[in-house]
Amino acid sequence: MAKEESVSDLSRRQFLGTSTMLGLAGIGLSAGLSACKDGGAQAAADSSAGAAATAPAHGAGHNPHKLPGQLDDYYGLWSGGHSGEMRVLGLPSGREIKRIPVFNMDCMSGWGITNESKAILGTKPDGTPKYMVGDTHHVHASYAKGTYDGRYAWVNDKINSRLARIRLDTFECDKITELPNVQGFHGIFPDKRDPVDQNVDHTTRVFCGSEFHIPHPNDGRDLESPEKYGALFTCVDAETMEVRWQCKVDGNMDLVATSYDGKLAASNQYNTENGIHYEDMMSAERDACVFFNIARIEQAVKDGKFKTVGDSKVPVVDGTKAANADPKTALTAYVPVPKNPHGVNASPDAKYFICAGKLSPTATVIELEKVLAWFDGKLDDIKKTIAAEVELGLGPLHTAFDGRGNAYTTLFLDSQMVKWNVAEAIKFYGGDKNAKYVVDRLDVQFQPGHTNASMSETREADGQWLAVGCKFSKDRFLPVGPLHPENEQLVDISGDKMIHVADHPVYPEPHDFIIVKRDKIKTRQVYNLDDFPLALKDPKESRVERHGNKVTIHLASQAPAFSLREFKVKKGDEVTVILTNLDKVEDLTHGFAIPKYNVNFIVNPQETKSVTFKADKPGIYWCYCTHFCHALHLEMRSRLIVER
């Protein structure tokens, strides 16, 4: 540092600025964050020292901690990134209450092991799950009347282009849909009401943006023909989880937002050049936020104005820029925003989508009424939909809202949250240079990606808590080797100033999340036997049924015993164990493990599940309960006898 009087904050900002410039210059391999080896450590040390000296006591800001037995005020529905799962946090305490296995294998619950979970996951011809990996990105929940209705959440898998639905009464995944002809499925958002029938004021569709361009179809032909490549925006039916339609666009789509009136969905985009090599993707000065006119697209599908791709039967309409030049018939509208934007979020007053600059230090405020006006032919220039484009800081990514007119945007490169007032930003952009739109700044630790505030993406945004998903935790927690946790920071936003009240380490990579008031969700705590056609309702009916070499074991669990003390099969049999948990007490889950046969799964109270395996190893196998249930839990087992 040149001057001794440099304050640590300044040197930290300088370092990050330098790092940015190297990264943006595209020096690639030798640049970017790899340049921060020493500077980064110094920055972390500075910040840490600062925290020790100036961090707020729990008295400053609301206390996020809960006394023993106290319940949290909000559900946090958290993406698990490439852990493939979803997570449920209690907020403000930050405690993880549940992991929901979705695209991952989970040997606690038997997800990927039971026949029921494999039917949801999809299987290969040999009966094993088709995929074992997933990369969950964005979690969003169903709406009614502009706020969460507690029916469903959805989360997407980027690696294998799948959309999963989570029932919010049981907090379990019940359906997974693989999108056809899509690669790099990045953003999702449910609609908030019907675009045509305004009586349908709840979610009926989920929109899916795809990032990577691939040949259509991707069968090994047209490998080097950019004109044969494409990216599809997909509409999935919220109830059936079937794909309704797809819309081909220019550019690589990231995030998705939807309007409160149901008429518009949008996705921010990069590579509007449609390049298929990296070097071809970065030339345009501006990329776009592309808007979809849902009613027109669905009319086009009705009118038969679509193609299909490869083996898929899904109608694909043409939403490319060239095909939609006339606003009055356009299915899509491309609003130009600075190069490689990232993140698009709908403000809770229903007026704006805010698109963050990523490589530009700006956020672009797009006025939805004007986008509709453009589609109506009442606006001569699409650029006039832009209500504001203001500088916020380096690396703006995602934006949350407090319901009081303020927006909170993550600045990845600055490692900062910026609180800014949307109305003031519009004034400033309109020429009022006295308008002060930046309200507050807060350093976070470090490099924040997504952010969200309590009820932010609803009409009931309540401005209480803000969570910031920091991608690097560096020295914020006890060291645990080369793989660091990420750092979810909790910020009290109930006052004028943002107050950082807690750090929470999380297993990578919690990509995105929503924060839902607890009264929006009503759960079932015990299953109903009638929901399971295979249920064994009376333990007296426990039995071993044989048809040829297929053997079915009908079994029940009731603490502290399984209903059969033993069951016999023959080597070579295909064995199916169907287990019903007849205990009715809330929280009284049983497990069922078979040594050496790769079987373990749980059955919750009044639930039925099954597994199928080939009895290829003769001998004695003590099947035991893995989920603590009773003082004699350890003695709860059944003897599987595989005869030679």
Added chain:
Amino acid sequence: MAKEESVSDLSRRQFLGTSTMLGLAGIGLSAGLSACKDGGAQAAADSSAGAAATAPAHGAGHNPHKLPGQLDDYYGLWSGGHSGEMRVLGLPSGREIKRIPVFNMDCMSGWGITNESKAILGTKPDGTPKYMVGDTHHVHASYAKGTYDGRYAWVNDKINSRLARIRLDTFECDKITELPNVQGFHGIFPDKRDPVDQNVDHTTRVFCGSEFHIPHPNDGRDLESPEKYGALFTCVDAETMEVRWQCKVDGNMDLVATSYDGKLAASNQYNTENGIHYEDMMSAERDACVFFNIARIEQAVKDGKFKTVGDSKVPVVDGTKAANADPKTALTAYVPVPKNPHGVNASPDAKYFICAGKLSPTATVIELEKVLAWFDGKLDDIKKTIAAEVELGLGPLHTAFDGRGNAYTTLFLDSQMVKWNVAEAIKFYGGDKNAKYVVDRLDVQFQPGHTNASMSETREADGQWLAVGCKFSKDRFLPVGPLHPENEQLVDISGDKMIHVADHPVYPEPHDFIIVKRDKIKTRQVYNLDDFPLALKDPKESRVERHGNKVTIHLASQAPAFSLREFKVKKGDEVTVILTNLDKVEDLTHGFAIPKYNVNFIVNPQETKSVTFKADKPGIYWCYCTHFCHALHLEMRSRLIVER
């Protein structure tokens, strides 16, 4: 309730007492915890109300919470139960800093996907992992001079009888050993010094108890011949992780404890009747805590006094009761303790093992000096090793220590922790009816299994914090459907009274755990390229190598790019991707995902990993970085081209 003045605590105890009696009466299917449907809910409600009215403020007891940026004081090494993983918590905050994949599949890190992890896990002939499920039980760490030395931790898998080692410099699993001829591998404990060479004052062996009796060998013969059944106690070498020897015993072993002088290991046991049907296992009035004379067993092995079982080459000595009647030559000593005991723990003063009664309301204090005296022929009756056997409450399971002479035992059926003084208990048992050994009682929520205190199982037990693993959380957290989290409760034990300061929900089933002072563990935060023979040290050497239809891709990652923009293979090729992360910055991990090819894994700074797959689908596959690394992370990818 009969009287209006009944206090909620009393009614709760009454309820639990009733439930116990039903359970112990063996009414089985219709009894036990399933009886608590209404009573349980009432008890929970009572307790919850009590908590709201009387729970300590954070000021009562030390505050367990940490300000943003403050580090925790202890590492908690937590078993993950049938999640198959190990977990690292920071204590006292209770924050989970890391999950360590061990027996489970983990698509975040690629555990079960990379060639390196599959080599540790073991594979089937088709190259997929041999098992996808595991049931981790007990975590224990290596010792030197009677305390943790920060080298290793071990955790066992009950389902498939495997022992895994975790390096504590990297917090990663580096070796897994499957024990031969063992089923239901329950307890483990490392030795604390060598039984013969007292210069070796650190861990060199890990002892493993097995629970289920199976025919030896278990090949489908002798299915109904109890005399052919057996259970083996196994010694694994701490460094090589190879099995050194096994010892056949009577009874089903649960937990394991080891003495500070290295001479003794012990396991508590039930089914000393050696029954192979449930009904045959419960007749004996007393079961045993079996002690192993390690030096004699190893001498017997040297002397060739062993057999082998089936295909296994491991020497198996005879430790059954009948074969070890003469103390002077005995390999084992069976100390009688009340029926179906559970849990055996070594006191930090090195004098006692404490065996908890489970079905008996007692703990048995066994004096190690007297066990050695018995082996020396200086004690006429093994029962004289019992220094005390005192009533604690209903369902005693596991015991922790504070280093000040007090023991803390979980009472599963009472849902309570009892603090008791060992010296006073010995006095009481010796006839001094004025000796008050019970110091304090604390209700916990609900049904505690394991417990442990900070540094409890070392000579440095410091009596600061106690963790209690409660199996049922009922209404202590926001409801998340039929599957409940478990409840890890944190108790301040620094004063005379136990003070419950926090509830933490955890994903099932954290079976057991240890709490290690943070200065005991020194981690590596960046790998060394030289540790990886396959490392690509210079990105200029990135290349595609072909030998017949085997193709190897040598690739490097450096934010924000992979070293090859694309790589081509042919349909049908067997493709191996070897990826080296050349970034050197701490925390700068990259991921590598291939859509539709079931590939995702991470490479930490300076680490190398590989995957192998068959290129059976022609087309374009955008391999992308899944672990946030840079402002241009989203653009970090490489094009896999599979030609037709």
